[in-house]
Amino acid sequence: MTLPSVADSVEPVGATVGSGPPGESTRRRAGADVFRSLTRNRKALVGLGLLLGFAVLALIPGQIAPDDPRAKVYPRGLGPSLHHLFGTTAYGEDVFSQLVWGTRQSLLIAVLVGGLATLIAVLVGVSAGYLGGTSDGILSLITDVILVIPIFPLIIVIAAYERNSGFLTLVIVLGVLGWSYGARQLRSQTLSLRRRDFLEAARVRGERKSYIIVNEILPTMTSLIVASFLGAAVYAVLFAAGLQFIGLGDPNSQSWGTMLYWAQNNEALGAGMPYWAIMPGVCVALLGAAFALVNYAFDEISNPALRLRRLEHKGAQELPSAPPAQVAADTENLLQVRGLTVAYASDAGPVVAVDNVDLDLKRGEFLGIVGESGCGKSTLLYAIARLLGAPLAGEITSGQVLFKGRDMVSLTDKQLRHIRWREYSVVMQSAMNALNPVLTVEAQMRDALEAHSDMTKREMRERSKEALRLVSIDPVHLLSYPHQLSGGMRQRAMIAMALLFTPDLIIMDEPTSALDVVAQRSLMMQIKELQERLGFAVIFVTHDMSLVSHFSDRLLVMYAAQVAEYGKTRQLFDHPLHPYTQGLLEAFPSIRGEKVRLTGIPGQPPDLLRPPSGCRFAARCPLANERCTAAPPLYEVDGELVRCVLYEREREAVAAT
């Protein structure tokens, strides 16, 4: 009995706040990070500043407004003056003093209701999410029911029987009815955390449920808990003021809502005492807005996608080194990439994810790009396709991408649109994510066909059917939605989509990694077969070197944003030059070869925010020596390019990079 939740789609907080490897340290650091980010966020600062101001008013009202707020000693209905900043009431009280003294109650209600509601929300939400099963069913049902029952009318009903209810009743009623929204969010967050490694680890260690919930789950949900508190606080301030305004609170209490009640009863606005009615509302609005601003800032911090980062351009951009016209004469190469550099903006500064990469691709050639995750291979791919932008908010900072003689980097979005899909198409890692979940396969194919041709509806349908047959999918699936297809079928449907116009180049980003080994193999065969039949060129990115070994003509090995080695696939497999390539090959078992120990490569790639000044692989390299402290250029060895000083003496550097 659950609605799809807004929070379901949001990444868990602990995993996204820190940028380091996920796990213990990230979770511990999350709290401190959130706090630091808060102090940098302008909305948070305004909100916190307002809250601080109100807190001062609530704590020491006597120092700020020495007048007794209830003393009916002044002339009635005065306008604003130096002595009475906001005038006096119809009873001869000072409006300013009443405002100052009323702060305490509103703030107290906000804090107490926020606390009570959050406590219940955490108890219910986390238990429901963690326990699952029947408990979850019952708790979620209660949560959803309370969520949709109109709370304010219900509070009015309660207040109608319990007239002029005291402060405590108000807090309890608001708290008991105001937890459901927070509970829902906490539940779905807990659900998404349940299967995380660190929780599994705690369970295996034999920790008690209560220990796991308090020590493992709650710390990762700091942001959500705070958001739940702030949300409930806003609601408490507004609802309490509303209740008092309609006369269902204690008419003698010192609060903004009660001021509004008396102001309204005396028609203050029409009777020349506007500040009496306006200022309490301003205070309620400011307090509500302060909580809401902090809440919004928290949202931005816990969901990094909401923050907008930009690269700072220092000085002029580097200009492309080679004049385009000269290279355009080269007809053999379909694609030439020269000095391509891509940077991401991060809070700590720009991260260069692709560093000065050159590559060539002939017509009909199959190029594999391999490397560990985070080495920049996908970024390189999307930079070539001019598809950078959220979530990869990278930017090409220099270099050229010459595709059929045109420099893609300098084309405008509009110019690119006409080349896209007709001349080069893209196949992504997971079709589940890359296909639009709310459109049928046919509608998504028709979109592409419509954008680049003037085919009739019937022709488009025929072409779509044809494309599906190419990848051996029954054309009845044109009417299917992505979620109705199996994983392998979805992936092939995406390839069919990429073939709609039989482009010159298909860019593939790990298109098989979501599949099992058998399906992977058959899909690779199919891609290769189609490539040979239709003659398109392929750039294929993967972290699995053995996968492309039988299919690619050439391989480009990337390490830490740079080309480590680049050459013919066969040659590279038989005689890997770079110690990194050698390490990669040792990480995969050979089916036919003799039994060898799989050593893999110890350590982790360097932080691209601060790459080492020398060879980037040196820290992990078994052959590293003192010469590796200088950054090695690419050397040409037997027609291959390799970035390692081992080859310095034998060959001359081809490019000083």
Added chain:
Amino acid sequence: MRFVLRRLGFFVVTLWAAITLNFLIPRLMPGNAAIAMMARYKGRLNPQALHALEIAFGVHAHQSLFHAYITYLGNIARGHFGTSLTFFPDTVAHQVLQALPWTLALVGTTTILAFLLGTFIGLVSAWRRGTALDGALPPLFVITSAFPYFWLALLAIWLFSIKLGWFPESGGYEVTTTVGWNWTFVSDAFNHSVLPAATILVTAIGGWILTMRNNMITVLTEDYVRMARAKGLKPWRIMWTYAGRNAILPNLVGFAMSLGFVVGGAILVEFVFNYPGVGWMFLQSVENQDYALMQALFLLITVAVLLAILAADVATAFLDPRTREPG
């Protein structure tokens, strides 16, 4: 199908919970408000009015709690909400039906309008991310969505009625006009609805702008949006069919969830404007301790919210093929 049944089950449970709360609250109050009320009115009211109260509370002199509950449920099921004390001897049902069209026209229309407009602004704002417009809107609406409805209503009356005299300050129509489908009445009623409608619109719209903007920003990072760019589709096509259509789905859920909040605010707006709708009548019944009327109106409001959520469900099913799946 299972989804539909589950949702229907949920609505029944919620309705049952609302009815039960209606029954229990007066009894759970310290000193049992129900019995106290009955004692207070005994001898002062004629038997019919007393009977009205009995129905409202589901009490007969010597019934057990359980028995009373059954009787109460039976009365509700047959639409017997009793007699209104305020409008005695008119029935509650008749009174409610008189107020309903006003609220439907005012709150219904503005809520839908606020949702559509807010969703649209949020969508465009996220699409034009980083522009001056997008930079200014979110903080502005964070603040307006924290405004108390009734206070904004007060300000609107002060500025546009008292100071400027552009719109009438209260009521749903001039008492001098005859109620009916004639131009004078309709234009007059419209004139009266401008200020309350604007108040609800301004306060309700912020929440939907913000949630839609956030959904949209999240959706814009999805692979299928990048895929749409890769396909070379026109920007407006990507914005509507790929990003917007997916981003609106959670916003529909948000619509359902924040409706109770909007309705609460709308009640206060009607109260401030003396607008002759359900909310105003609800607060009048509270004021006059007309519990039969109050309980019926609370149920009505709950049912209205549930119907709106049902509409959001239907829209979700229409827009999202995944929810249409069997099982």
